[in-house]
Amino acid sequence: MTKPDIRDFTRQELAGAIAALGEKASKVDRVFNCLHKKGVATFEAMSGVQPELVKKLAGKYSIAAFPKVEKTVSKIDGTVKVLITFPDGAVSECVILFNKATVTACVSSQSGCACGCSFCATGALGLHRDLKPSEIIAQFVVCRREAGKPVDNVVFMGMGEPFMNWANVRKAILILSDNKGHNFPQSGITVSTVGVAPVIRELADSHMGIRLAVSLITADEAHRAELTPMNKKYGLAQVVEAARYYAEKTKKSVFFEYILFDGVNDRPEDAQKLLALIKGVNCKVNLIRYNPGALASAYTPTSVEKAKAFQAIMVEAGIRTHLRREKGADIAAACGQLAAARKIV
Ligand code: SF4
CATH class of the missing domain: 1.10.150.530 (DNA polymerase; domain 1)
Structure with missing residues (x-):
């Protein structure tokens, strides 16, 4: 054994x-x-x-061998993608993002993902297995080593749905933030979910100091149901209510992530729909231009101009809205592109 x-x-x-x-x-x-x-x-x-x-x-007890690491560096912006192979052959990917003065480690919570969101390369792989706390922390250690300087933020936006492996992700966060270990502040950690409403509420009731991002993806129920099977379990209203509960209970802003698909949900009326949906929630909105990567898709990315116009409507309505700059697209490291070089079988 x-x-x-x-x-x-x-x-x-x-x-x-x-x-x-x-x-x-x-x-x-x-x-x-x-x-x-x-x-x-x-x-x-x-x-x-x-x-x-x-x-x-x-x-x-055992101490597993450190995973094998293969690095790819973006020629466009220096983003680093790391393919990690654990001793049992399971793989995951993490990404190091360099902003002006900060380093962000984007880590995976699962090898693959069972959620099957149609816009996401990881979703097309299916789930291989959950990652253990030590395997999540190994990604942080790799990111810090490869960055050559301290990591400022850790975001659970890599492969997997963190709230479908919450017990292990929670432990990894407790270990990472322990002052006898890495002592990484919980305030620098963001967990992103596609909308597992009960765990959002559980997080709100916990004493953890991490930040929450919720992938609304879109503000139209039928469109969302097309994009993520999770919507059948937890519809938009339920997800936003859970996010509202989190924001009220923790007194922290929620990050809502919205993916812009050309001609589908990037029009002024779509911005109004989003505003109506999140009305009264203490939040910030991150706009992400859809990135199909190598996926065959019926959708195309919104132009920068349309994305900016959408952002302007949100800002005008008083919502702090950030248009995310795409990073690492040439090495398939941008949002929704992590596919572990298709190594999961
Ligand atoms: S978007 Fe997130 S939850 Fe959906 S398939 Fe991709 S990794 Fe899984």
Whole structure:
């Protein structure tokens, strides 16, 4: 039987595991620090931990080998896409985005995705498996190393629907933000969902300080149902109500993501429809011009001019609206393009 990877434990869980081995739970900080701050690759490399405890931990737990990493760099804007292959052959991708003064790591929560959104290359792959907390954190570590400088933001906008693997994503966030480990602020972490309404509410009721992005995709129910099967489970009204609940409970803005499809949902009347839908919610809107990548699609991208006109209507109505600049399109690293080089079978 495979031993559990010790890096999948939050510090609290690790303290419980140490106590279960007959050792003092207070030894947890040193062990956690070795695993996550020092990033040891073996139990033997744990410095400052009593050999007896190291032996007990090694007898019960494992530390999986670091994943294989293949990097592609955009010639247009320097965006870096990293294909990660885990020891069991599962793959995921993460992307390093360089803005003026900040570095953003866009990480995956799953290898593939079961949601099947028709505009997304990951959706076409299906789900291979959920990623474990340690595998999510490995992506952060890779991004930091490849960027050559500190990461300022972590966004769960890579492969997978984070709220369909929430237990592991939640643990990864707790481990990442632990002050005995990476100490990465929760305020710098954004989780994006295609609209798993019950988990949005669960997040609102938790004490986590992360930010929430909700992919509305479009403001028309029938159009959304065409684009994402998730809409059958959680319709637009239900998703927006959950987002409203989150914003009210946490006193934080929600990011609504809206994808502009040429001639379909980029007209002035569509902007009015979006405004009516999100009325009264403390939010910011991110506009994303549809990017088909290699997908065969009936849709085409909106022009920059139309996108700007749409943005102007939103801003005029008092909604903070950002038109996202496409990055990494030449290496299939832009929104909706992550397909792990089609390595999932
Ligand atoms: S858009 Fe997100 S939820 Fe939909 S298929 Fe792609 S990765 Fe999955």
